Amino acid sequence: MVYLTRLEHFNAAHKLYNPNWSKEKNEEVFEGCANENWHGHNFDLYVTVKGEVNPETGFVMNLKDLSKIIREHVIKKVDHKNLNLDVDFMQGKMASAEVLIVEIWKILEKQLPQGVFMHALKLYETARSFVEYYGE
Amino acid sequence: MVYLTRLEHFNAAHKLYNPNWSKEKNEEVFEGCANENWHGHNFDLYVTVKGEVNPETGFVMNLKDLSKIIREHVIKKVDHKNLNLDVDFMQGKMASAEVLIVEIWKILEKQLPQGVFMHALKLYETARSFVEYYGE
Amino acid sequence: MVYLTRLEHFNAAHKLYNPNWSKEKNEEVFEGCANENWHGHNFDLYVTVKGEVNPETGFVMNLKDLSKIIREHVIKKVDHKNLNLDVDFMQGKMASAEVLIVEIWKILEKQLPQGVFMHALKLYETARSFVEYYGE
Amino acid sequence: MVYLTRLEHFNAAHKLYNPNWSKEKNEEVFEGCANENWHGHNFDLYVTVKGEVNPETGFVMNLKDLSKIIREHVIKKVDHKNLNLDVDFMQGKMASAEVLIVEIWKILEKQLPQGVFMHALKLYETARSFVEYYGE
Amino acid sequence: MVYLTRLEHFNAAHKLYNPNWSKEKNEEVFEGCANENWHGHNFDLYVTVKGEVNPETGFVMNLKDLSKIIREHVIKKVDHKNLNLDVDFMQGKMASAEVLIVEIWKILEKQLPQGVFMHALKLYETARSFVEYYGE
Amino acid sequence: MVYLTRLEHFNAAHKLYNPNWSKEKNEEVFEGCANENWHGHNFDLYVTVKGEVNPETGFVMNLKDLSKIIREHVIKKVDHKNLNLDVDFMQGKMASAEVLIVEIWKILEKQLPQGVFMHALKLYETARSFVEYYGE
Helix, strand or coil, rough: EEEEEEEEEEEEEECCCCCCHHHHHHHHHEEEEECCEEEEEEEEEEEEEEECEECCCCCCCCCCHHHHHHHHHHHHHHCCCEEECCHHCCCCCCCHHHHHHHHHHHHHHHCCCCCCEEEEEEEECCEEEEEEEECC | EEEEEEEEEEEEEECCCCCCCHHHHHHHHHHHHCCCCCEEEEEEEEEEEECCEEECCCCCCCCCHHHHHHHHHHHHHHHCCCCCCCCCHHHHCCCCCCHHHHHHHHHCCCCCCCCEEEEEEEEEEEEEEEECCCCC | CCEEEEEEEEEEEEEECCCCCCHHHHHHHHHHHHHHCCCCEEEEEEEEECCCCCCCCCCCHHHHHHHHHEEEEEHHHHEEEEEECCCHCCCCCCCCCHHHHHHHHHCCCCCCCCHHHHHEEEEEEECCEEEEECCC | CCCEEEEEEEEEEEECCCCCCCHHHHHHHHHHHHCCHHHHHHHEEEEEEEEEHHHHHHCCCHHHHHHHHHHHHHHHHHCECCCCCCCCEEEEEEHHHHHHHHHHHHHHHHCCCCCEECCCCCEECCCCCEEECEEE | CCEEEEEEEEEEECCCCCCCCCCHHHHHHHHHHHHCCCCEEEEEEEEEECCEECCCCCCCHHHHHHHHHHHHHHHHHCCCECCCCCHHHCCCCCCHHHHHHHHHHHHHHHHCCCEEEEEEEEEEEEEEECCCCCCC | EEEEEEEEEEEEEEEECCCCHHHHHHHHHHHHCHHHHHHHEEEEEEEEEEECCEECCCCCCHHHHHHHHHHHHHHHHCCCCEECCHHHCCCCCCCCCHHHHHHHHHHHHHCCCCCCEEEEEEEECCCCEEEEECCC
16 A cells, blocks of 8 residues: 655635634634635645555556546635635635535545545645645 | 845735736736635745855844844745735735735835845746846 | 645754664764764645635635644744754654654644645655644 | 655656557657657756654664765666666666666665664656655 | 746756766766766756846746747757757757857757846756856 | 855754843844854855866866865864854954854865865755855
8 A cells, every 4th residue: 555645736715714703702812814805825734645556657556547537526616716715615604725625525525436445635725824635 | 245044934815917908818927826715835035145254243144134124024924824815915916926026025124223225036936937237 | 524634844953863863873873864963855745634615715625724824833943953852742753754744734734724624744854755634 | 763864866868658669659758858859957856754753863764874875775786877887786687766766765775784774765857747656 | 127036857867977088087087977887867947037027918928938948949859868868959969057058058049039038057966966058 | 167066064052142242132133043042053055166177077166075075174064063162263253154154264265175165155044044255
């Protein structure tokens, strides 16, 4: 079993804002992240899959195919977008890295070829903070 | 003459949109960057000053002072903000990295202690693109 | 269960020196790291916690709180310090990255809010060498 | 149990080419990687070992010894080499990162001192793609 | 005058070998880089152009256009190629970073739009070595 | 004229302390950097030389020779050392990055082969602060 990871990027706007709370409570909890006019990040998404190595190709899976799956099913929905307003799978949810990574997992786990499995997602929001998810 | 550089970060939303143009022309020129609901970046700002080395301190200037100047006069105005909507010195201007770096220069060059001079600004919008300005 | 990581930095001096050994044996085993006048590093400390995502905040825990815990309980004790001489929790111990990471774990695991658990520590001593600890 | 990691580099040429396939099929599957005149990479190899911390040294093992093992048994065989033509342990195998990492594991696991065990290998082929192996 | 930089990557094989010299002299001068079976690198190419900021776009030039110029005129000729064998503009020349950067300059300086000028090229061969060229 | 840069590392302890000042004034000016028991850094030193490209080698100068010069004349004097106590060329001087870079320049400019000239030094003290020197 070998683990293969591909990094893809996206740049998006968001805010952390709970509509069930007052503006004051939002600012107290989320501070600058609650700015009503949004802020944004360069997100780095590492997708790790695992599988046996195919002796004919030497691959767990073709990296170009993995890249294509991530771009088509995730990146084109979030890149140069507003995570709160523009992204169908984030509607009605908090636009945090934690929530986003779980939703991205749900999308990607349906797209892998037979014999290849999701192992981990790692999502950098800044160079000093990131979240990871292993599907459970 | 020694050159001293400090890196500070900010996370901001923006869009590239010329209000004198049609939506179609904006999208043709700026593509995803014209998204009306904004997108955003982790900006990295390198500020380089130059001066003689003070033999008593070994410093061109105290790095903590340089950091404080950048934070008070620039970072707190742009961090977790919308560059188009929230930033006084960007009102009525295109919110591009090129325009932003020139405006930041104008602010910082007034704040340096005697005998220390602005040399360069370098502003990363993504890991693969940045602008530089030398004041002329 | 989502994993949340925060990076904090500290700059410290240390030496690797076993007081029960001769100077010669120390230099044989630790080479330059045994220099009696110390050397030092920029240490990078990654703290990873895990927990359920709170649907009201979208957070495992507030990243600002995690940062504050690390700074108050670890960074302010080691930053711009001598690990052998200045740090209470390192007294009488070898000032290696391995020993340091285990001691940092003991401190941090007592400081997390309910429902959030330590998962991993990762401590870079140089860009080419680091240690990890998972609490067991 | 603490985990200790050392990064070593090597620069090598390779191509991805299955000699049992036609040139057309190779180019269809491997695209540019099948270029008959080779291409190459700066490979980054992270070797992670685990063990108890020796209280006399503060070490899982001496990092200089770990570095020496990796350099003597792996790096000198692959650095500034052609992975398909020059490397004994890759003869007759696909020169992919997946195959290479498994072969490197087989070599390194025989070289560790008593009480120290291989935990993981991580091999970057580019800044955006890497493989990992845990020995099973 | 603002300076705009774009980073593009390519992965290539090469060797350093002067055909007018003996094999022994090549190995003495170029050591491992003279390996007759090639080695390779992940090259990072930073292209810096300069110009006035267009007030209608906020741009020195459109970054997407700069990227396209670099990819079409340079990257597609060198990526996943052998610099000695496959690249027309390197025929009969030493395949060093110094020679390569001067040849890339000659290509790119003919491709820029009016009012935009080449300022600098920076070419990383490894993370620890790079060359720069300013056209003179 | 092509510019060639080599990066070398060293890990050192130091403190910023002016012996002509009171302890209080030192702590007021240098804060944590004045800690009497030292602190330390992983320093990154970029050495940039310039020259014509030799058509026989394709080199400004052999990178291995440049590396050897830096290591023999600078790195072995500062690596795993105390900049205030152990380094001959820093005796009686403030151990700041600014002072250090000027002293390193004086050493290196005497060591280059004919036709190759020092262009710049860049010395990182942390990932967020560095100094540069051009010899004047």
